[in-house]
Amino acid sequence: MHTDYAAWSWTSGKGIDGLQLIRKPLVQPGPGEVLVANRAVALNPVDWKIIEWGHPAWSTGRVPGVDGMGVVVAAGAGVPIKPGTRVAYHQSLERDGSFAEYCLLDAATVLTVPAALDDTAAASLPCPGLTAWQALDKIPGTGPSDVLVVGAGGAVGLLLVQLAAQRGYRVWATAAKKHHERLKGFGAVDVFDYRDGHWQQNLQASLGERRLKAVFDTVSGTHAAALAPLLGYNGHLVCIQDRQETAPLPAFSTAISLHEVALNSFHAHASLSDRQLLRQAGERLLEDVLSGNLTTPKSQVFDFHNLPQALHALKQGGEGGKWVARLDETDPNPFAQA
Known part of the structure; x- marks a missing residue:
């Protein structure tokens, strides 16, 4: 025994x-x-x-x-x-x-x-799987809207790209170059190197008149706030690391929604x-x-x-x-x- x-x-x-x-x-x-x-x-x-x-x-x-x-x-x-x-x-x-x-x-x-x-x-x-699922569950509806996964080379981002593509979203992502082909194989329309200072302009050029429905950020609350202008009207800013303590955009502008993802919290609050x-x-x-x-x-x-x-x-x-x-x-x- x-x-x-x-x-x-x-x-x-x-x-x-x-x-x-x-x-x-x-x-x-x-x-x-x-x-x-x-x-x-x-x-x-x-x-x-x-x-x-x-x-x-x-x-x-x-x-x-x-x-x-x-x-x-x-x-x-x-x-x-x-x-x-x-x-x-x-x-x-x-x-x-x-x-x-x-x-x-x-x-x-x-x-x-x-x-x-x-x-x-x-x-x-x-x-990573349940975190990605919770993050995606913050967003109402399904595709074919455009969404961005920031830090898609990590475990959460890798799974999130796949799950979002399976729901019919047009998925864009940022990651180191070594991950680009694999992420495209999982359904990403295109992947941008986050170390390229022009990646946001390149994304906007690819979107044309469309705007993002959601940004899923795996880096930090500060980083996520800087990406808020990429969102369209009634868009969703989803923070997988940290949260937004203050609104990143002026009131009554694009009226975006702010989301935090906290998997551990379900043990105490679900x-x-x-x-x-x-x-x-x-x-x-x-x-x-x-x-x-x-x-x-x-x-x-x-x-x-x-x-x-x-x-x-x-x-x-x-x-x-x-x-x-x-x-x-x-x-x-x-x-x-x-």
Whole structure:
């Protein structure tokens, strides 16, 4: 019988280099919870940012990590999910996270993984996939209006381009040149190099008399505000990083709507029906990955014991892709007597 498990522990003020691999006691899930034995853990930019910056709910000993995939090994009272079910998840920042052999989760938030979908692909989906879905869900209607995805070379932007194109939008994007052909293959009409000082003028020339219905910005609130003039009347400025604290344009001009995307907030503020919709959306995205209708970033698999080094590589940019740790399959019932 297992009594403890390995987990990466955060130390206040020490950043990535302060992470320590420790042993934590294994506990049974309570009502409405499931215990998952992780098989794959995916890294996201939010992970290194919160580790470096801290979080109001964190104290020394917190286990970071928002995305993971594994097998349910125990379920609490009132949970219909059976042990042995493969699930992927986005964990709340206010609970111990995925950087561990086991993770205790709110059962209402886990996504059932299709039997034929690879563990790594499943772990890579929740944070960027659900963020992209939420961002697109801010915009009413479907195509053929024009939308712009800024920072489409990242995981969220890559998925957002695909989802917007599938909804019939004319999708424009910005990204480093190495991503251009791939993004066009996913449905982008054209892709502009964000380092080109004339890219906005080139976009406007391509649009002609049309204006953008929506701008999805993955860079910062300040960057998004600078793009507001590209929007047409009743357009939508969607901030995937930060938010708009003040209106970026004069009142009663183009009357744009401002949106913030905050995936972690659903853990504290979403109603039961909100959670059901999010779970259904996530499971559809997983099915789309399996069928080939949705492509996730290329995975860079690393050893779980090298997690801090992988976080440093993610922070520095490097070759890009999705950093995923694979874990050994654990005992299907950690509480069983040997």
